[in-house]
Amino acid sequence: MNAYEYARAHEAEFLGQLQELLRIPSVSTSSEHAGDVRRAAEWLRAHLQQIGLRNVELIETPKHHPLVYGEWLEAGPDAPTVLLYGHYDVQPADKDGGEWTKCADPFEPTIADGNIYARGATDDKGQTFAQLKALESALATGSLPVNVKVLLEGEEESGSEAIEQYVRAHPERLACDVVVVSDSHILSLEQPSILSGLRGIVALEVTVSGPKSDLHSGMYGGAVHNPAQALAEILAALHDDCGRVAVPGFYDNVRELSLEERAELAKVPYTAEQLAQETGVPAPWGEHGYSLHERTGIRPTLEINGLTAGWQGEGSKTIIPQKASAKITCRLVPDQDPERIGQLVAEHIAALTPPTVTSAVEVGHAGMWAEADPHSPYMEAAARAYAFGFGAEPVFTREGGSIPIVATFQSVLGAPVILMGFGLPDDNLHAPDEKLSLECFRRGIQTALKFYEELRALPR
């Protein structure tokens, strides 16, 4: 039995194991789940040992969730070394802005309609698990042709600080020829795709305060500036009428894509109809002069992720709220600097704040954008692997999501990163009914196995 056959023969077992991992609510953004995050790390440590990796350990990082490491370096010095990255933490599953309909509990996975539904199914436990199962299949059949290092983190959804520090401190241990990350999506089962770009990110929280406590809106309404109104006025002023971010300097370092790059993106058009079907929005929106794919792939954005002010319960409460706040994230593109953008947005909010209220901006986690050259030998090897695994030539696309550590791998390890996504656009990540297609899981394992062979065949 070869590795491809092994994978097919063990699929039911693989899915049973994945469900175990999905049952652990490893929400890294909430301190109450810290124990669950550790439980997921322990589970993965045991699992890496079980599939045959060596030197498996939890790497403890002060004040952060642990990294999970394991390696298999017995392919010999002539073989290339792959660093496999994934994250075992997930987004919160309460307040998803809708109801989960496919499973009673987002942490109780359900298999239905050819998908596995659970928080983390695609982002990123399921995709990472496909990589681990490819590794297992190759190791179990004695056919792994490359050296492999596995590094899994537990705070991708909350800033990736620990892994950032670790990679910078231990480049020799992580030395490799190529980094593989499965934490993104392809266009469809029929049209696989490989990412040539990822956006960066910076998070902010703005709080507008007025009176020292909530006020009776009858007694004071009309004489004090309502903080919720002032916040709305500030937030409304952060975009202009053309869908552009109206923060001075925001676009200063945005690199315009070449016509060739724009043509590559336009190869597989993304239409308003597709957007409407995937999301349910009545009409698209965004920056004038750019296609939908460009708006999400190569243009920066500023998004409100949450609003909080005053009375949110049943009925009404006739108050002027003491304060109002908004959570904001900006998605960033080459050559924007995340810290600089955070500062510009904070400064602009301060400038927009009228003397009738006060405002405070807290700049949170930041992550760098990343790019990959579609013409590198590694990308071409990945393209051949997709053609084998999915039965169709992949195209190169740009994605709007952010995986902060990717840029660090590139700069610190000097290795190209292959964004080998196995998700689909309608996987509902960060949303109710998050899923992973079982066919993607299956084909992903085959693609990953083929990639090892293609890597080994590259001239060194």
Next chain:
Amino acid sequence: MNAYEYARAHEAEFLGQLQELLRIPSVSTSSEHAGDVRRAAEWLRAHLQQIGLRNVELIETPKHHPLVYGEWLEAGPDAPTVLLYGHYDVQPADKDGGEWTKCADPFEPTIADGNIYARGATDDKGQTFAQLKALESALATGSLPVNVKVLLEGEEESGSEAIEQYVRAHPERLACDVVVVSDSHILSLEQPSILSGLRGIVALEVTVSGPKSDLHSGMYGGAVHNPAQALAEILAALHDDCGRVAVPGFYDNVRELSLEERAELAKVPYTAEQLAQETGVPAPWGEHGYSLHERTGIRPTLEINGLTAGWQGEGSKTIIPQKASAKITCRLVPDQDPERIGQLVAEHIAALTPPTVTSAVEVGHAGMWAEADPHSPYMEAAARAYAFGFGAEPVFTREGGSIPIVATFQSVLGAPVILMGFGLPDDNLHAPDEKLSLECFRRGIQTALKFYEELRALPR
């Protein structure tokens, strides 16, 4: 012992009883407190019986909180009849936009600094209780010179629907010469005041929806209109740069006050410093061309009472929220029609909604503004009562709060309403550390007793 002496002698007992009533969390805006609201009504029924009223009953109203009624009509046909109104429901005490510092629990009253602190201390259990204790003092000493009907409602904070229907259906039972309402505040202990106007109200809730569920802000950010942003844009457009409500037709029926009326309001100036001291706001705000007192008393407003969208927990969640909503109330003045204004605001929000999102506006409870003639014999009798109770001539002011039933009393019963407030401006109603000054409670009882005598002395 006369009634005045009786009241002074029994103050400690009165306060003990008031604390019992304040301990009942009769929050009418929240269905989970329906049992508590009924408990407060039962408590008051028993209490009205205990102080000597006749025909005491709970008036049940389908789907609504009960009214509490009692009467004493033994002053004879030559004596005037007073209808005493109050409300025994309170605002919610959680999410007050600040911490209660004076009592561990807003429903566990604390007496400190010459005040009684609790939710409902001033609005309206404490003020109504001062009226009931005046009644008790007169009845216990055989000196009540007027006929009295007491009608207490349990949903003033949630729309006053039941009492509205009841008053319209039973004008003969409630027939009276004058209505007394103690649910407002005076300027200060040294400068008593009587309200000659109350604003009306209409409540709305707007919800802006975009995608069918929360979306990953990286995958879709830039291509869909973020509902939180769209809501902010709509809300920001509801006021112009001069602090005016920018809803077409909003001011169409607003009656401009005469110079004489404005001069009366200007008698006791209300300064930016006072506003800052009471509320803690850095600077006043509001409609250009009007004084602070005018802005809260005679001008209509539109206030955001609450905002809700997306992720409100710890840390960040990189989503485009499925929807965003705002709770709004408008305070209304003569001759605005609350229903019409609700409709105008809803229509304007619909007109402001771009095709990239959808919006829905639910128009909630509405209440009419009210006015009283400062030169009527009843108002002059009330002014003499205040001069006696507080030791200073009262001035006439306009208040921004709303007591929807006042306008109904005037129109249905054809009786003038005396807004005999015993609160102070810093009583923190609808806010943490709500209180009632014990000196106000004391002087309020004396004022109410004197008012009965002044009423009796009026020519009939």
